[in-house]
Amino acid sequence: xxxxxxxxxxxxxxxxxxxxxxxxxxxxxxxxxxxxxxxxxxxxxxxxxxxxxxxxxxxxxxxxxxxxxxxxxxxxxxxxxxxxxxxxxxxxxxxxxxxxxxxxxxxxxxxxxxxxxxxxxxxxxxxxxxxxxxxxxxxxxxxxxxxxxxxxxxxxxxxxxxxxxxxxxxxxxxxxxxxxxxxxxxxxxxxxxxxxxxxxxxxxxxxxxxxxxxxxxxxxxxxxxxxxxxxxxxxxxxxxxxxxxxxxxxxxxxxxxxxxxxxxxxxxxxxxxxxxxxxxxxxxxxxxxxxxxxxxxxxxxxxxxxxxxxxxxxxxxxxxxxxxxxxxxxxxxxxxxxxxxxxxxxxxxxxxxxxxxxxxxxxxxxxxxxxxxxxxxxxxxxxxxxxxxxxxxxxxxxxxxxxxxxxxxxxxxxxxxxxxxxxxxxxxxxxxxxxxxxxxxxxxxxxxxxxxxxxxxxxxxxxxxxxxxxxxxxxxxxxxxxxxxxxxxxxxxxxxxxxxxxxxxxxxxxxxxxxxxxxxxxxxxxxxxxxxxxxxxxxxxxxxxxxxxxxxxxxxxxxxxxxxxxxxxxxxxxx
Numbered sequence: 001x002x003x004x005x006x007x008x009x010x011x012x013x014x015x016x017x018x019x020x021x022x023x024x025x026x027x028x029x030x031x032x033x034x035x036x037x038x039x040x041x042x043x044x045x046x047x048x049x050x051x052x053x054x055x056x057x058x059x060x061x062x063x064x065x066x067x068x069x070x071x072x073x074x075x076x077x078x079x080x081x082x083x084x085x086x087x088x089x090x091x092x093x094x095x096x097x098x099x100x101x102x103x104x105x106x107x108x109x110x111x112x113x114x115x116x117x118x119x120x121x122x123x124x125x126x127x128x129x130x131x132x133x134x135x136x137x138x139x140x141x142x143x144x145x146x147x148x149x150x151x152x153x154x155x156x157x158x159x160x161x162x163x164x165x166x167x168x169x170x171x172x173x174x175x176x177x178x179x180x181x182x183x184x185x186x187x188x189x190x191x192x193x194x195x196x197x198x199x200x201x202x203x204x205x206x207x208x209x210x211x212x213x214x215x216x217x218x219x220x221x222x223x224x225x226x227x228x229x230x231x232x233x234x235x236x237x238x239x240x241x242x243x244x245x246x247x248x249x250x251x252x253x254x255x256x257x258x259x260x261x262x263x264x265x266x267x268x269x270x271x272x273x274x275x276x277x278x279x280x281x282x283x284x285x286x287x288x289x290x291x292x293x294x295x296x297x298x299x300x301x302x303x304x305x306x307x308x309x310x311x312x313x314x315x316x317x318x319x320x321x322x323x324x325x326x327x328x329x330x331x332x333x334x335x336x337x338x339x340x341x342x343x344x345x346x347x348x349x350x351x352x353x354x355x356x357x358x359x360x361x362x363x364x365x366x367x368x369x370x371x372x373x374x375x376x377x378x379x380x381x382x383x384x385x386x387x388x389x390x391x392x393x394x395x396x397x398x399x400x401x402x403x404x405x406x407x408x409x410x411x412x413x414x415x416x417x418x419x420x421x422x423x424x425x426x427x428x429x430x431x432x433x434x435x436x437x438x439x440x441x442x443x444x445x446x447x448x449x450x451x452x453x454x455x456x457x458x459x460x461x462x463x464x465x466x467x468x469x470x471x472x473x474x475x476x477x478x479x480x481x482x483x484x485x486x487x488x489x490x491x492x493x494x495x496x497x498x499x500x501x502x503x504x505x506x507x508x509x510x511x512x513x514x515x516x517x518x519x520x521x522x523x524x525x526x527x528x529x530x531x532x533x534x535x536x537x538x539x540x541x542x543x544x545x546x547x548x549x550x551x552x553x554x555x556x557x558x559x560x561x562x563x564x565x566x567x568x569x570x571x572x573x574x575x
Contacts, residue, residue, distance in 0.1 A: 001020060002016045002017055002020060003016070005019050005020060009134070009138065009310065010095075010310050010313045010314060010317070011091060012091065012094050012095075012098070014090075014091070014094070015087075015090075015091035015094065015095075018083060018087035018088075018090070018091060019091075019134070019138065019139060021083040021087075022080070022083040022084040022087065022088075022139035023139050023142040023143050023146070024083075025076060025079045025080035025083045025084075026080055026083075026084065026139045026140055026142070026143030026147075027142075027143040027146040027147045027150070028076045028080070029076050029077055029080045029143070030143055030144065030146075030147030030148075030291075030292040031147050031150055031151065032072070032073045032076050032077075033288050033289075033291060033292075034151055034285065034288065034289070035069045035072070035073060036069075036288075037281065037284045037285055037288060039065065039066060039069055040281075040284065041277065041280075041281040041284075043062060044277050044280070045277050048277070083139075084134075084135050084139050085135045088131055088134045088135040089131065089135075091134070092127055092130065092131045092134075095127055095130070095313075096123065096127050098317075099122070099123055099127070099313075099316065100123075102316055102317060102319070102321070103119075103123075103316070105321040105322060105323070105404075106319055106321060106322070107320075107322050107384070107385055107386060108379070108384040108385060110319055118196060118200075121196065121199065122312050122313070122316065126309045126312055126313065129305070129309060130306075130309055130310075130313075133303070133305075133306055133309075137296070137303050137306075138303075138306070140292065140295050140296060141296050141303060143292065144292035144293050144295065144296045147292050148167070148170060148289065148292060148293060151285075151289055152167050152170075155167075155282075155285065158278075159274060159278060159282070161264065161268060161273075161274075162261060162264060162265055162268065162274065162278070162279075162282045163282075165257075165260045165261045165263075165264035165265070165282075166257055166260070166261050166282060166285060166286055166289065167257070167289075168257075168260065169253050169254050169256050169257040169260070169290075170254070170257075170290075170293060172253050173249075173250040173251075173253040173254050173293060173297070174250075174293075176246060176249050176250050176253065177246055177250050177296075177297065180242070180245070180246035180249075183242060184239075184242050184243060184246065185307060185308070187235070187238055187239050187242050188239060188305045188308050189308055190235055190238075191232075191235040191236065191238075191239045192305075192308055194228070194231050194232045194235045195232055195235075197228055197231075197232075198225075198228045198229060198232050201224065201225050201228055202225070205221055205225065246297075247297045247298065250293075250297045251294060251297055254290045254293060254294060254297075257286050257289075257290060258283070258286040258287065261282050261283060261286045262283065265279040265282055265283065266279075322383065322386065322403075322404050323403060324399075324400065324401050324402045324403040324404070324406070324407075325401055325402055325403060325406070326403045326405075326406050327406070328397075328402050328403075328406045328407060328409075328410070330394060330395030330396075330397060330410070331395050331396065332360050332395045332396075333360045333394060333395055333410065333491045333492050333521070333522040334357060334358065334359050334360050334393075334394070334395060334396070334522065335357070335358040335364075335381050335392070335393070335394055335492070335522055335524065336356075336357045336358075336392070336393040336394075336396075337354050337355050337356050337357070337377065337380075337381075337390070337392055338355055338390050338391050338392075338393065339353050339354070339355055339389065339390035339391075340353075340354045340355070340377075340380065340387050340389065340390035340391070340392060341353060341354075341387065341388050341389035341390055342373075342376060342380060342385065342387050342388050342389075343388060344385075349545055350373050350376050350545050351373045351376060351377070351380075351545045351546075352545045352546055353390070353546065354373065354377065354390075354542070354545070354546065354547055355390075355547065356540045356547055356550055358381075358522055358523070358524050358538070359522065359537075359538070360491075360520075360521070360522045361520055361521070361522070362522070362523070362537035362538055363518060363523040363525055363533075363535065363536045363537050363538070364522075364523065364524050364525070364536065364537065364538045364539075364540065365525045365526075365527060365532075365533035365536035365538070365539045365540070365553075366378070366524065366525065366526045366527075366540050366542060367526075367527060367528070367533065367539060367540070367541050367542070367563065367566065368541045368542040368543050368548070368562075369543060370528075372542040372543050372544065372545065373542045373545045374496075374526045374542055375416075375496055375526060377524075377542070378413075378494045378496055378524055378526055380392055381394075381399075381492075381494065381524060382407070382408060382411050382413065382494060383399050383400075383402070383404045383407050383408075384404075386400060387400075394407075394410075394492070409490070410490050410491050410492050411490050411492045411493075411494060412432065412485040412486075412488040412489070412490035412492070412493050412494070413485065413493075413494040413496070414478075414481050414482055414485045414493075414494070414495050414496065415481070415496050416496045416497035416526075418469070418474075418477045418478055418480070418481045419468060420465060420468050420469035420472075420477055420480060420481075421468075422464065422465075422466060422467045422468075423464065423465070424459075424461065424462045424463060424464055424465070425445075425450075425454055425457065425460075425461050425462070425463055425465060425480065426438070426441050426461040426462060428465065428469070428480055428484065429441050429444065429445060429480060429483045429484045429487055430484070430487070431484050432444075432483075432484035432485060432486070432487035432488035432489075433487045433488055433489075436487055438461075440487060441461065441483075441487065442461070444483045444484070444486035444487045445461075445483050447483070447486055448479045448480070448482040448483035448486060449479055450476070450479045450480060450483050453472070453473075453476050453479075482514065490521075491521050491522060492521065492522045492523075492524075493518050493521050493522070493523045493524070494524050494526075495514070495523070495524070495525045495526065495527075496526045497526055497527060497528070530566065530567050533553070534553070536552075536553060537552065538550075538551070538552060539551060539552065539553055539556055539563060541556070541561075541562055541563050543562060548561075548562055549561050549562060549563050
């Protein structure tokens with residue numbers, strides 16, 4: 001049972017055990033609803049039924065019995081609350097942590113293929129909705145059927161005719177719900193797809209507002225968003241109408257139970273087949289026994305959307321994780337590509353049989369036309385992705401056998417697209433070394449030529465720079481990213497267009513910091529501007545995903561091939 005619940009509802013082992021416990025106490029809670037009816041039936045039978053012989057119990061007995069039943073019901077309800085609502089939030093915390101750990105271990109290819117708003121929805125909205133579903137609907141669903149079955153067996157043993165009149169509506173109402181479930185599930189999938197599309201469009205508008213305004217695209221964007229909102233509204237109406245029709249149909253059928261008991265009981269009473277007290281007991285039961293089923297009907301929407309959300313959870317959990325040894329003792333930091341092939345999508349080859357070596361203590365430059373595979377090579381070296389064919393070695397060891405987090409301890413990376421956090425300048429630099437002192441932070445800031453704009457900030461190093469450094473220019477953001485790479489002081493440096501956002505004057509200044517950063521290390525530089533790599537020891541020219549040329553800058557110029565042509569086009573006089 002535990003294993004089934006764990007697999008069916010994507011739960012941890014403890015979560016499955018807690019759910020089973022919640023089902024048990026929810027069942028007892030539902031059965032406990034019949035206690036007042038049983039008590040009243042017992043009291044009336046003892047005191048008013050002329051067919052019963054003997055003296056009734058004293059008033060004290062009935063008071064103590066009522067108190068005992070109240071205590072039992074309180075204890076059951078207390079345990080039911082703890083085993084559903086309280087434990088569900090514990091399982092939700094475990095689910096969120098598990099998702100976060102899973103995402104942390106996934107290759108970056110996963111994030112390139114998934115929409116950010118979709119992932120955010122899974123981590124936040126889906127987890128929140130599952131909390132509500134598992135606290136209000138799932139245990140109650142199982143408990144309703146179990147409790148109705150238990151009560152039905154007991155009442156059928158007492159009088160099968162009145163029991164049949166009482167319970168015939170339950171399987172009919174359940175059949176209506178089951179028949180509508182498939183259609184509702186389909187509607188919920190469509191509803192979610194449209195809702196996600198609206199979210200993505202809103203996110204796109206917020207992120208690209210500058211481009212939309214620059215090209216007078218406001219009207220087109222508003223029109224598209226308006227159409228998607230109308231689609232969402234239509235889907236929402238369909239979902240609400242569908243679920244309401246199913247719930248109300250089941251509720252109407254359940255309401256027919258009491259009139260049936262009233263009519264059948266009256267007929268049996270007139271024929272003398274049942275006593276007045278039995279008749280009254282079944283009438284009272286008809287007012288209470290349908291409550292658990294009605295509760296399930298009220299949460300039908302949550303239950304119908306359950307599989308949609310669980311399937312999205314399964315989709316993330318089924319993704320293969322990157323693993324490897326957490327021990328990484330490398331004799332050196334040479335990076336070797338041996339016949340590497342790679343593609344982001346099937347049928348779209350990015351690298352084909354790429355082989356080269358970036359040696360420790362040297363600067364290796366990757367150059368070539370856009371789309372040639374330069375940035376891909378750098379990311380494969382850091383194991384942001386895993387190669388499709390061949391191997392990438394560092395210090396003679398295949399990085400496929402090294403845990404990515406362990407591997408990245410030896411890397412300092414400066415990307416062309418800088419990512420900064422909504423925090424202070426000092427905190428953004430300290431990402432390279434969280435325990436760095438203030439003096440260490442200031443030293444690397446000076447090397448990266450950051451001090452001139454930091455002095456202009458109202459609170460200096462403690463100034464908050466906004467989301468992704470929105471208060472800074474592109475060059476200032478780039479210099480901060482170089483500063484934190486300097487602070488990390490790793491043996492392998494990846495520079496992906498590290499000075500692309502800088503003017504010639506600042507680039508010359510930054511080169512001093514980069515020279516400090518790259519001294520005696522393995523350096524892989526990606527650049528389009530030839531002056532950025534004029535001091536490179538080795539150049540690898542990538543074209544159409546293959547190594548087209550390789551050698552020192554002077555050698556490649558003398559060959560008068562693609563590299564020499566690139567140099568001439570950019571008027572590099574030193575070559």
